[in-house]
Amino acid sequence: MPISKDQAREVLRRLTQWGTVDELAKRLEPISEEARPLAPGVPRPGDWSGEARDLRVAALEAQGISIPHLAGREREADPASLRGNIEHYIGMTQVPTGLIGPLRVNGVHAHGDYMVPLATTEGALVASYHRGARLASRAGGISALVTTEQVQRAPGFVFANIAEASHFAAWAIDHFERFREVAATRTSHGRLLDLLAHVEANHVYLIFAYHTGDASGQNMTTFCTAAICEEILATSPVQPRSWFLEANMSGDKKATVLSFLHTRGRHVMAEVTLPRKLVVRGLHTTPERIAEYWAMSFVGGAQSGSIGVSGHIANGLAAVFLACGQDVACVSEASVGVTRLERTENGDLYCGLTLPNLIVGTVGGGTRLPTQRESLRILHCEGSEDGKELAAKFAEICAALALAGEISIVAALCAGHFSRAHEDLGRPQGG
Amino acid sequence: MPISKDQAREVLRRLTQWGTVDELAKRLEPISEEARPLAPGVPRPGDWSGEARDLRVAALEAQGISIPHLAGREREADPASLRGNIEHYIGMTQVPTGLIGPLRVNGVHAHGDYMVPLATTEGALVASYHRGARLASRAGGISALVTTEQVQRAPGFVFANIAEASHFAAWAIDHFERFREVAATRTSHGRLLDLLAHVEANHVYLIFAYHTGDASGQNMTTFCTAAICEEILATSPVQPRSWFLEANMSGDKKATVLSFLHTRGRHVMAEVTLPRKLVVRGLHTTPERIAEYWAMSFVGGAQSGSIGVSGHIANGLAAVFLACGQDVACVSEASVGVTRLERTENGDLYCGLTLPNLIVGTVGGGTRLPTQRESLRILHCEGSEDGKELAAKFAEICAALALAGEISIVAALCAGHFSRAHEDLGRPQGG
Amino acid sequence: MPISKDQAREVLRRLTQWGTVDELAKRLEPISEEARPLAPGVPRPGDWSGEARDLRVAALEAQGISIPHLAGREREADPASLRGNIEHYIGMTQVPTGLIGPLRVNGVHAHGDYMVPLATTEGALVASYHRGARLASRAGGISALVTTEQVQRAPGFVFANIAEASHFAAWAIDHFERFREVAATRTSHGRLLDLLAHVEANHVYLIFAYHTGDASGQNMTTFCTAAICEEILATSPVQPRSWFLEANMSGDKKATVLSFLHTRGRHVMAEVTLPRKLVVRGLHTTPERIAEYWAMSFVGGAQSGSIGVSGHIANGLAAVFLACGQDVACVSEASVGVTRLERTENGDLYCGLTLPNLIVGTVGGGTRLPTQRESLRILHCEGSEDGKELAAKFAEICAALALAGEISIVAALCAGHFSRAHEDLGRPQGG
Amino acid sequence: MPISKDQAREVLRRLTQWGTVDELAKRLEPISEEARPLAPGVPRPGDWSGEARDLRVAALEAQGISIPHLAGREREADPASLRGNIEHYIGMTQVPTGLIGPLRVNGVHAHGDYMVPLATTEGALVASYHRGARLASRAGGISALVTTEQVQRAPGFVFANIAEASHFAAWAIDHFERFREVAATRTSHGRLLDLLAHVEANHVYLIFAYHTGDASGQNMTTFCTAAICEEILATSPVQPRSWFLEANMSGDKKATVLSFLHTRGRHVMAEVTLPRKLVVRGLHTTPERIAEYWAMSFVGGAQSGSIGVSGHIANGLAAVFLACGQDVACVSEASVGVTRLERTENGDLYCGLTLPNLIVGTVGGGTRLPTQRESLRILHCEGSEDGKELAAKFAEICAALALAGEISIVAALCAGHFSRAHEDLGRPQGG
DSSP: OOOOHHHHHHHHHHHHTTOSHHHHHHHHSOOOTTTSOOOOOOSOTTOOSHHHHHHHHHHHHHTTOOOTTTTTOSOOOOGGGGTTTOSSEEEEEEEEEEEEEEEEEEESSOEEEEEEEEEOSOTTHHHHHHHHHHHHHHTTOEEEEEEEEEEEEOOEEEOSSHHHHHHHHHHHHHTHHHHHHHHHTTOSSOEEEEEEEEEETTEEEEEEEEEOTTBOOHHHHHHHHHHHHHHHHHHOSSOOSEEESOOSOSOTTSOBHHHHHHOSEEEEEEEEEEOHHHHHHHHSSOHHHHHHHHHHHHHHHHHTTBSSBOSSHHHHHHHHHHHTTOOGGGHHHHTOOEEEEEEOTTSOEEEEEEEEEEOOOSBSGGGGSHHHHHHHHHTTOOSOOTTOOHHHHHHHHHHHHHHHHHHHHHHHHHHTOHHHHHHHHSSGGGO | OOOOHHHHHHHHHHHHTTOSHHHHHHHHSOOOTTTSOOOOOOSOTTOOSHHHHHHHHHHHHHTTOOOTTTTTOSOOOOGGGGTTTOSSEEEEEEEEEEEEEEEEEEESSOEEEEEEEEEOSOTTHHHHHHHHHHHHHHTTOEEEEEEEEEEEEOOEEEOSSHHHHHHHHHHHHHTHHHHHHHHHTTOSSOEEEEEEEEEETTEEEEEEEEEOTTBOOHHHHHHHHHHHHHHHHHHOSSOOSEEESOOSOSOTTSOBHHHHHHOSEEEEEEEEEEOHHHHHHHHSSOHHHHHHHHHHHHHHHHHTTBSSBOSSHHHHHHHHHHHTTOOGGGHHHHTOOEEEEEEOTTSOEEEEEEEEEEOOOSBSGGGGSHHHHHHHHHTTOOSOOTTOOHHHHHHHHHHHHHHHHHHHHHHHHHHTOHHHHHHHHSSGGGO | OOOOHHHHHHHHHHHHTTOSHHHHHHHHSOOOTTTSOOOOOOSOTTOOSHHHHHHHHHHHHHTTOOOTTTTTOSOOOOGGGGTTTOSSEEEEEEEEEEEEEEEEEEESSOEEEEEEEEEOSOTTHHHHHHHHHHHHHHTTOEEEEEEEEEEEEOOEEEOSSHHHHHHHHHHHHHTHHHHHHHHHTTOSSOEEEEEEEEEETTEEEEEEEEEOTTBOOHHHHHHHHHHHHHHHHHHOSSOOSEEESOOSOSOTTSOBHHHHHHOSEEEEEEEEEEOHHHHHHHHSSOHHHHHHHHHHHHHHHHHTTBSSBOSSHHHHHHHHHHHTTOOGGGHHHHTOOEEEEEEOTTSOEEEEEEEEEEOOOSBSGGGGSHHHHHHHHHTTOOSOOTTOOHHHHHHHHHHHHHHHHHHHHHHHHHHTOHHHHHHHHSSGGGO | OOOOHHHHHHHHHHHHTTOSHHHHHHHHSOOOTTTSOOOOOOSOTTOOSHHHHHHHHHHHHHTTOOOTTTTTOSOOOOGGGGTTTOSSEEEEEEEEEEEEEEEEEEESSOEEEEEEEEEOSOTTHHHHHHHHHHHHHHTTOEEEEEEEEEEEEOOEEEOSSHHHHHHHHHHHHHTHHHHHHHHHTTOSSOEEEEEEEEEETTEEEEEEEEEOTTBOOHHHHHHHHHHHHHHHHHHOSSOOSEEESOOSOSOTTSOBHHHHHHOSEEEEEEEEEEOHHHHHHHHSSOHHHHHHHHHHHHHHHHHTTBSSBOSSHHHHHHHHHHHTTOOGGGHHHHTOOEEEEEEOTTSOEEEEEEEEEEOOOSBSGGGGSHHHHHHHHHTTOOSOOTTOOHHHHHHHHHHHHHHHHHHHHHHHHHHTOHHHHHHHHSSGGGO
C-alpha cells in the first residue's frame, strides 16, 4: 500500500475518527464469550433436510431479516428489471447458498456477530469456513480494518519520442488538481485520489486512482477517466500520436504485483490470536506444527511464482461475492493476499491476513438483484447509508471470513484430515 | 507447457488421431459462411422484455434443448439432493443468465456453431462477448485446440538435512511407476501422469500431476495423493520428520507462474484471422491500430507484474463457469493467459489466445445441479460419454469464447467506444 | 516510475531547465554525420597485437585522456590506500578491458561522441556492443534521458496488532518533513525524497527514498535511515515490539517488481530510430523481421516470468560497471528493463530502452580506484563537479550503451549469425 | 528443480555414488573443531598494510599455492593471448581482492577448509563474509550439495497456425534422441539432457537443456542448438514460417521464475545448524530474533515481487565470480535463491540456502586468465580433471560462501550493528 502523503493523511483521519491509537486498538480487540455471549449458531449444521433449511430461514427471520427470494418464495423477476445487469436474458442460474456463523468481527465498520451467506457448488467449502469462523469467534473474534481505498483506470499515450513522453508525464502529474475537478463533474459519489505515471520509452501510462464510495467503481472510473482524457487532449502542451482509455496497467480483472503493492479496491486486514488450548482441542494440532506448515507453504507459494502468498482465499471470496452480488470475475484480483501464521512467544497462534485488492461494493452492479440484496441484508450491508461506509463494512467481513477459511484449511492439513473432509462432503449424498 | 517426453507422446497420439498434420490443420480451419451458413443468432438481442426471453428459450427448444429450470418453470430442488454441493443450505442465489452466439468453433472436440450461456450481474458483458463471437464467426470461426491436460496436488516433506531431502526427491521420482499403480487403486477415471520434485534445503515438494478425465479433478487428486503419501511413508528409505498433503506448490486457487508454465487443468489455444475488411467495417478500427494497442497493452501488462498478459479473460470465464457449474474460485487461476494480436503480412488481423490453466469438468461438483446441467446441455457438453472428451470440448468452447471477448474489448478500446458501451449497458433501465 | 506529485514537480523542473518541450526534444534529437562528423573510431578493431593496443591508448591520449594504470605503466597501489574498498587484501584481479565507439549520445547530461571502456572476460561482447554503437551513431546517435532518481532503504517494524501497525504507518508518512530534517543532519549530498508504507497485518515496512547526489548511495541511505529510526523510536505514539533497519523491501541487490515500478537508482531511457536502409545494409535484416522477433521474444520473456523484458542488458552493464568502479553486484537489479523494437509507419525501426533501476555513481565506492577513475575519465564522468550531474551523465551513457547492445544481439539473431559470432570471438586465439 | 524421470535417475546415480543415504548424509555432516581443527585463518584481518598483505600471500604459498599475478609480481599478459576474452583491448581493470576463511565446506565435491578470494570494490563486504564463514566453520562447517545441472538455449519457431505449432512441438519432443545425437557431433564435453516445449498460439519455444561439463556452457549450448535447428528444418514434417536461435525463454542473463523452477546452471544447496550458544556469543543475537527477522524479511521479499527470496547473495557471488573468472553478467540470474532461517526444536538456528541458477565453470571464458586461474587455484578448482567435477566443487563452495554471507548480514541486522559496520569499513581510510 505505498501511498502518497495526501492519502496517508486521509487514512490517518479515518483511523483517528475513533480517537487515539488506544481507542482504535480497543475497538478492534477480541471480545470474549464471557464478556459478550456469542450469537446462536446456524441451526442444524449437519442436516440436509428441507426442515433444517426452514429452521435456518426462520432463525434469520427471527432477527428481522427476511429472505423470500433466496428461500424460493417469490416469483421470478420481470426480465425488464434486469437491464443494466444482463443482455439476451434467458433465465436464472441457481447457485446453492449456505450459511456460516456466527463469525464475530471486531472491525471499525463491521462490529458484531455475523451470519455469512456463501453461494457455492463445492461440497465441504461451507463446512470448512464455518469451522474456522466458529473457532475464531470463540477466541474473541477476528479484528478487521480497512486502510486505503482506491480503484484505478490506466489510459495509455503514445508519443513521438522520450522527450515528449517524459515531459507529458511530468506535466500530467502536475495538473492533478485540474483532473480532480474534471472527475468531479462526472460523479458525485467518487473522487479522484491520486495519479501515477509510468513512462516506458515513448509510451506513457497514467494510472488514475479514485475513491468510489460504496460502489465497486469500475464504471465510475471509466467515465471519469474518459472525461479527464478529453481534458488532457484539449490542454496538454504536447499531443500524443495515439491514445487508449485503458492500457493494461489498471489491474482490472487480473492478479498483478502492481495492484498488490498499491491497493486496488480496498486494502483490508484481519487478525486473531488463537489460544494454544483452542488450537489443540478445536483444531487437533499445535501452534508449532501450524508455524512449521506456514513456513513450508509460504516458501512453496513464493517458489511457485504467485503474487502474494496464501492458502485458498479464492474459495471464500468467490462464495461471498456470488451470494452478495459482487463481480465474481474480480476474484482473479481480490484473492491475492498474504496469510501469516506464527507461534507467539507464549505459545499461542497469531493469524494475520492482508487483502490489498478487495474490490467490493454495496450499491450498483449485482447488488441490485433480489437474492443478492437479501444476502447483503443478512450481513447488514445493504445499499448505502449516510454516515456509514457499508462497502468498507462488507470488506471487513470479507477479510474476517477469508481468515477463518485460512485457519480452517491449514488446521485440516496439519491435523491430517484434509483428504477425509473432502471425501465426506465433496461427494453427492455423502455417498 | 514444458512436458515430459511421455506426455509429449500422449499429446502427439491425441493430435494424430485426426490423421496427419494436414488433416488436423484441416479440422481447425475456418469455415466460411458460404461453405456453411451460420446458425441463427440469439433472437432479439436488444430487447429486455419477457417476450424476447421466451423467444430465446423457444429457439433453444426448437433445437431440442429444453431449459425448464433456467426458465423458472420448475420447482426448487429438494435440499437433500444438494448434499455434496453445499452445507447449511438456505436457498438459491439467482444469477441472470444471457445467451450469445452463434459462436463458430473449429476445434478437435468442439466443432460447430454454439450458443453460449453466460451468467453474470455485470451489464454490457454479454453484449460485448456476443459482438466478438458474431464477428469471429463471420470470419469463419475460431480454431481451438487442447494440448496437455493435468491437475496437480503437491505434498511437502520435511527432512533432517539436504542430503536426505535430495535423496528422497530422487528416490520418489524413480518410483513413479509404483505411485501410478497406487493412484490407480483410488480412481478409475483419472491416472497419474507425471511427478516433479522441488527441493529447497531440507524441504521437498513433490508435484503429482494427474489426468482427471471429464472431472475438474481437485478431489480426485487429493484422494490419490493421500494414498500415494501413505505408500511413500511405508516404503521410503528415508523418513520425513514431518509432512503435509499440500504444501502450496499445486497452484490450486491462485495464479502462479508455475501453473502458467506447466499447465494446470487444460492447456488450450484458440485463434482466428480477421480479414481487414471485417475489422474496418465490423469493429470500426484497423489491424494497424489494434497491433499498436496490443504492443502497448502487452508491455503494460508485463510491467504491472501480471502472470501471462491478456485483456479481460476473467469476465467471460467467470460467466460461463458460473452458468455451467464450474468452480468459480478457479477463475483466479483459469483467467491467466496470453493474448496476441498482430497484423499479418497482407494486412489482416491474427488473434491468438493461450489458456494454460483452464480447470474445467463436465461431471462432478456443480455440473450435477439443475440449471447448470441445462447450460452444459446448451453447449452439448453434459456429463460424460464414452469415446467423447466432453471436458476437452467444453475447454475448447471456453477458449473460443475468451478470444471472442478479447477481440471485442480491444476493438472497443481502439475504436474509442469502450466508455460509451458501459454507459449504455452498465446502468439499470438504460437510465 | 509511479511518483508522488512532489517528485513529479522535481522531474518537471529538471526537464524544463532546458526550456520548452520543444527545446528538450531538440537537445535529444539525432545529429546526422553530415551535421556533425562522427569522432574517429577505435583504432584497429580486428587486431589483437600489442601495437594495436598502444595505438588505442595513444588515441585517448591525443584527446587529453591518459590511462597509465589501465595501460600497465603504473606501479601497484599502496594497500593502505585501499581501505574503504577491501579488507584482507591480497592483490588485484585483472580484467581485460576493451574500447567501443564512438557511441553518439544525445542526452541531457551526456551529449557527444563517447568511447566506452568495457571490462569483461567474455569474447565477442565488446565486438557486439561496438557494432551496435557504430550503427546507432551513424543513425544520428542515441537519445537518452534520466527522469526519476532515488535509492531506497526499508526498515521493518513489528507491532502488537493491525490497529497499532496501521496507525503507525499513517503517522510515519504524516511526519515525513521531520524525517527529512533528520536525514539532512547525516548527509549534505543526499536528501530524503519520499516515503512509502506497506502494512502486512501487524508488520509495517517503511520505504524511505533518497536522492543521493553523484554517489550510488547504498551507504548514505543506510546511515540516514538509521538516524530516522532513532527519531521514530523516540517520538512515535505507538512503539514497535521489535524493528529491523532493513526488512527486504528496498530491492537492494535483487530484481524486484517493486523497484521496477518505482525506480531504484535512476530511471533512464534511450531511443533511436534506425533508417530502413541502415538496418538492411548494416544489420543484414529488415525492420519487419526484427519486429516479428521482438514480439516473439517479448512474449517469451514475459512467459518465463522475468521482471521487465529485454535481451542481454546485463552483459553491457556488467562490463561498464566493472570498468568504471560501480558495484557489480547491482547488475542483479540494474539489468532489469524493457526493450521495445517496432517498425515505424514508414518502414524504419524504432528502438527504445527503459532502465528503471540503474544504480550508479561517480563518487565513492570503486570510483576512487586508479583504473576505475581512468575509465570514468574516458567517459568524462570522473568524480563530481558543481553544476554538473555526472552520475546522471554516466547513467545516460549506460542506457545508450545497453540499447546499442540490444540492437546488436537482436540483429544477430534475425540475420542468423548469432552462433557464428560466438564461434569466431568466443574461443581463444580465434582457434 | 522439476526434473524429468531421466534426470532424476542421473541425480540418484550421482548421489548414490557415495553409497547409501546414510553415507551421503555422513559425508555432508558437520565436522567439529575437536574432530578436525580448523585450518589457520587469514593472517592479520584488521590490517591494511603492505606487510599484512605479504603475510597473506606467504600463507598461501606455504600451502603450495603461488599467486604471482594477483600479487603483482608478474608482467602484464601479451595482448595477443587475450583473444577469446576481449576485443579492442586497452589494458586491465584492477579490482582489489581479499581473502576470507577458513570456510569449512562439507560437500560431495568440496570437502575441506577453504580460503576464498573475493574481488570487490565495496568496503565491509569481505569482512562480513569472513565473519559468517568463521562462525559457520566453528559450528562444524557448511554442508553443500549439487543436484541437477543443466544450461538452456531456447529457439523459437513461428507457424501458420496452432494446429501446426502443436504438432511440431509434440513431434520435436518425440525426436529428442535424434537431437541428442546431433548435439553429440558438436561437443565432446557436453550432452543434451532434456527438451521442453512451450506453445503459445502459433509460436513454439523449444527449450534445450544441456549438461556442459566443467564449462559454464553458454557457447556450447548455442553451437549445439544451432546444429539441432538445422536438423529440425531438414526433417520436420511441418515447416516454420520463420525461426530464431534464441527466443528469450532460456533465462540467459536475467532472473526468471522459469529458471528458478527448472535449474539453470547448477541447483546447489547449503545448510548449517548454528548452536544457540554460538549465535548468542558470536553473533550477539538469538535464534528467536533471527527467526522473527526471517519471517518479516521473507514476507517482505515476496511482497516486493522478487524471484526467490534471500538477503544479499549477489554480493558474495559477484565477488567470487569476479575473482575466479566467471561471467559476472550472470550474477543477474545466479543470485536468485531461497534463504531459510529457523529456530530448531531445541533452540538452535537452522540455516539453509538453495541456489537453483548457479551458472559456473572452471574451464573456458575468464577462467583462462592469469589472476583468475590463481583464484581458482586457491580453491583447488583450477581447470578440469578426469574423475573430478571441479565445476560442481566450485558450485558447492559458492553456495557455502553465499550462506555464510546470509548469516552474517542477518545477524548484523538483528544485533543492530548493520549501519555501524558500513560506517567503519565502507569509507576510505576508516575516515
